[in-house]
Amino acid sequence: MNNLFKALNDPTRRAILELLKEEDQSAGAIAAHFDISKPSISHHLDILKRAELVVGIRSGQFIHYSLNMTVFDEVIGWLMQFNSNNKK
Amino acid sequence: MNNLFKALNDPTRRAILELLKEEDQSAGAIAAHFDISKPSISHHLDILKRAELVVGIRSGQFIHYSLNMTVFDEVIGWLMQFNSNNKK
DNA sequence: TAGATGTTTAGGCAATTGTCTAAATGGTTA
DNA sequence: TAACCATTTAGACAATTGCCTAAACATCTA
DSSP: OHHHHHHHSOHHHHHHHHHHHHOOEEHHHHHHTSSSOHHHHHHHHHHHHHTTSEEEEEETTEEEEEEOTHHHHHHHHHHHTTTSSOOO | OHHHHHHHSOHHHHHHHHHHHHOOEEHHHHHHTSSSOHHHHHHHHHHHHHTTSEEEEEETTEEEEEEOHHHHHHHHHHHHTTTSOOOO
């Protein structure tokens, strides 16, 4: 849960997720959307990978990144506990 | 959205939210649950307040903190966009 | 008004984070 | 194999974060 919020706590990483929501993309294609160096994007992708929010699959020279939707449910679940009316 | 994830990206702050889910509490009562100085807890509360995740209402010397449930929906809404099947 | 209690503000410090450039790794193709 | 392209790793640096102690502020009560 901590890794998840850490990964989500950055505008660039959230933008990457929104990009991947539209279409799976290679690391380079992702980087092309930002005014940030490729190594930095690579680092962001690593953090997203560790949080299991994205998955990277190598295909030749390219590594194609895509969302791992299931993990989002975990965060949603944590947040949902506050919306139920089980106050003491 | 940025302030929200920033506020949520800390174990102590998330624990404070879980405490307040059970019962509204004063700043001092909240601090008593942690092995952290009161000023530090006060600072955490300030961050939660800025994110509008909690509300503090003074009652005499005490300030009673409670959750502002509505804001949680904003985060849930952002996360939900990834679970729909509107991929291109 | 003093003194006591609850909370926040101020200032400082170590750890973490996001960025960069340079160099290394993995894979393709001539 | 050599040149090339895609990506990551390494190392450095400034900005941010979370913690602390000391001091200030706010409120109540004697």
